[in-house]
Amino acid sequence: MDHKKYATLLAVVHETLAGRIDNARTLLADLVDDHLDDGAHGEDLQYYIFASALSKRLESDKAAEINLYLRQFEKTQISLFNLLAQHLPTVSLAGPLANEVLAGYMGGQEHATLLDVGIGSGRQEVALMHLLATQGRLPRKLDVVAIEPDAGSLLEAGAALAETADELGVELAFHPVHKVVEELDEEDWRMFASFGAPLFVLGAFAVHHVRSAPGEQARDALFRRLRALEPDAVVLCEPSSNHDSSSLVERFEAAWHHFGLTFRIIDGLDVDDRDKAAMKMFFAREIEDILANAEETRCERHEPVDAWVRRFRDAGFTPVAEWDAVSRPAAGPVRVAARNGYLGLDYGDETLVAILCATSGVPARAGRISSALLDQVA
Known part of the structure; x- marks a missing residue:
């Protein structure tokens, strides 16, 4: 420097x-x-x-x-993302690793509900379905409750998931929720609760966009709301840095x-x-x-990973403490480090991106992980 x-x-x-x-x-x-x-x-x-x-x-x-x-x-944002997904380990490992963790809980269920906080275009969810199918553990019926503020992305996700479900022989019901998380109301939360167990939650690089109004702690409230749903597992991907200050x-x-x-x-x-x-x-x-950007309009509000683990605990979740079933591949200078509450994508001794997992039960350990991740990063 x-x-x-x-x-x-x-x-x-x-x-x-x-x-x-x-x-x-x-x-x-x-x-x-x-x-x-x-x-x-x-x-x-x-x-x-x-x-x-x-x-x-x-x-x-x-x-x-x-x-x-x-x-x-400059290139188009999608071509830039494709470059990152192909070459940058903190991007290329995060989605597949989160899917491996989530598949360990979802796999083998007859009927599962996935509550997706910030589904985007559905790229990661399509990959999750293919992974479960490869494992021979894809649920026969799948409800996907998709929260997404961008209408175009929501339409794209619905179409992509429908096509994948048809290809894999899954009975899919797609439930779009065109809102930011802060706009969810009591009717939305009653709808989420109506699906019952088994329920799983995924938030891939999205929850850090949740913004608190003055005097409020919107993220803490979100985690309490999620805990009240008693999900089997919650999996998040989040960068680890202090950009919420x-x-x-x-x-x-x-x-x-x-x-x-x-x-x-x-x-x-x-x-x-x-x-x-x-x-x-x-x-x-x-x-x-x-x-x-002005304080009231900023979106990229990343937090250190310890803040997310603390938020899980404060809401009554049990962060995963044992990751013995999870493969830990290295990709160049980036390694996967297993810690209490998260897997860190580490450069040196520092976590740049974390895959967090917590359950509503005690004790919490990672679900069964297949060898697919090793195949993807070999």
Whole structure:
């Protein structure tokens, strides 16, 4: 890390918070004009991405110039995700590993209900059904209750799951809920409860979007609501970092550290420099949300993994403590570390992404895991 460049960005943050906006803009302009390499395919691209986020917060004249520079690395968001899913271990391992854990509980049920918090386009759920079918443990009947704020994604998920169910011979009932979690009302929760056992909950990179109103703790309330449903298992995928803080300085430092480690992994991948830069650009939108958007509109509110484990316990869940049935493949510099309450996708000694699992019973251990994950990452 270039400590001078980092110090300049941090000074921009402090000047912004002090209300010295002109000083902040001047510091940012000086950094971009005199200290960043225009051929930034390596470390300097991280400075550009963070400078871009801060320039938008400051409404700086440099915003357009930085954006013009970064556009050379842009691809469609889906193509960027495909690059990450193919090459970046913290992405490529998370979904399959979460599905393996969930399949350990869902597999072998005659009739199961999956409550999906933030289903997106249904990519992970389709993979889950195929995994269960490969294991010979796919439920004959499956209710999928899909919470999703994006109407287009919800339609896409319903169609994808219906096609997969038809292919695999599953009796599927798809129940779309076009809302953000914070908008769920008593009628919704009564509907969720009406399905009864066995019930399973999946939240893949979605629960950190839940935003609390002043004086409320929406995530704690959500976990209590879920516990009242008495699900057999809840599985979450969440990045581990402190981006929910109301302090811009804390968010900046946490984001720099978390994404800096992610970028370091990317730099070590066996792909060309332009693909490395493109993968980093996937995270530019998240960094911009964390640093540039107003407190009341921010969406990327990641928390450290210990906060999620604590929330499970406080709501009356039992986090999984034993993962002896779970394979722990390594993928380059990223390893799967089994801990109390979660599996960490670790770089060095630090968890960047966590797969959390908790049950309504005691004791809690991971369900039966097949060898499919080993096949996927071999």
